[in-house]
Amino acid sequence: MHVPKISVVIPVYNEAGEIGPLLRYLRHLLQEDGHAECVVVDGGSTDDTREEVQELGFRIVQSPVKGRAAQLNYGAGETSGEIIYFLHADSYPPAAIFKLIRRRLKSGSESGCCRLQFDEQGFIMRLYGWFTRFDLLAFRYGDQGLFVKREVFKELAGFREELIVMEDNDFIRLLRKRKTFALMPETVTTSARKYRGNGFVRLQLIFAVIFILFYCGASQKSLVRFYRFMITNPKS
Numbered sequence: 375m376h377v378p379k380i381s382v383v384i385p386v387y388n389e390a391g392e393i394g395p396l397l398r399y400l401r402h403l404l405q406e407d408g409h410a411e412c413v414v415v416d417g418g419s420t421d422d423t424r425e426e427v428q429e430l431g432f433r434i435v436q437s438p439v440k441g442r443a444a445q446l447n448y449g450a451g452e453t454s455g456e457i458i459y460f461l462h463a464d465s466y467p468p469a470a471i472f473k474l475i476r477r478r479l480k481s482g483s484e485s486g487c488c489r490l491q492f493d494e495q496g497f498i499m500r501l502y503g504w505f506t507r508f509d510l511l512a513f514r515y516g517d518q519g520l521f522v523k524r525e526v527f528k529e530l531a532g533f534r535e536e537l538i539v540m541e542d543n544d545f546i547r548l549l550r551k552r553k554t555f556a557l558m559p560e561t562v563t564t565s566a567r568k569y570r571g572n573g574f575v576r577l578q579l580i581f582a583v584i585f586i587l588f589y590c591g592a593s594q595k596s597l598v599r600f601y602r603f604m605i606t607n608p609k610s
Contacts, residue, residue, distance in 0.1 A: 377476070379410065379454065379455040379456055380411075380458075380521070381410070381411050381450070381454065381457065381459065382400065382459045383412075383446060383449035383450055383459070385445035385463070386414055386417065386434075387423075388419045389419070389421075389463040390426050391426075392565070393423060393426055396464070397412075397414075397427065401432075407473075410455070410472050411453060413434070413452050413453055414427045414432055414433065415445040415452070416434055416445075417437055417441065417442075417444075439535065443532075444535045447533055457522070457524065458527055459471070459520070460519070460520045460521075462517045466562065468560040470560070471519070471560075474488075484526045484549070485555050487514065487521070487556075487562075488518050488562045489558070490502075490503050493564070494566035494569065499566055499569065509557050511550065515543055518562050520542070520545075537594060538598050539597050539601055540584065540585070540597070544588075577605075
């Protein structure tokens, strides 16, 4: 029986110390599955990210262009799986993620993601995670993990590389229009490090403002300027 191959694509930029634990976790899942691969796509890290990935025996490629959208697109082109699974460097999918994806494919889904939970157990962060159970675009982002059939990815021309922020939400918007997007009840656990550095409520309000401004037609230049002004130690 044919088992669809899944390609995991992880964009990174200065993720030394974060990417290692994730890859150790994924290594076991990849070996156990036997029909999946993983590529890490670097955006020009200046720390030890590349060395950390290579020491763990994972493949890392250099994206010609820095930026999450460009890195995701480039990584997709460097893999061969029928299904592409995009994952952030600080997000941990459920242990059965590959089986869960294939199960959704059999039921007719072309793309999808999991719900979200954070590695911070305070009430506010648990509440934020709880809201991701609702099938609303405002609660759909890349840190939930995103799988998509390669043929669909190509048909939609991938992520819009001119988008520096909201590239994940924008692409999910296109996927949801096809009516074959699956919101899985299982959860991806992601780091709350940015919340801890910027304030649990304050950061969520910033994200809400960016979401509203984006869909009101604000330029990327304005959104990036706002993001960099408001966020402590932004990476891009």
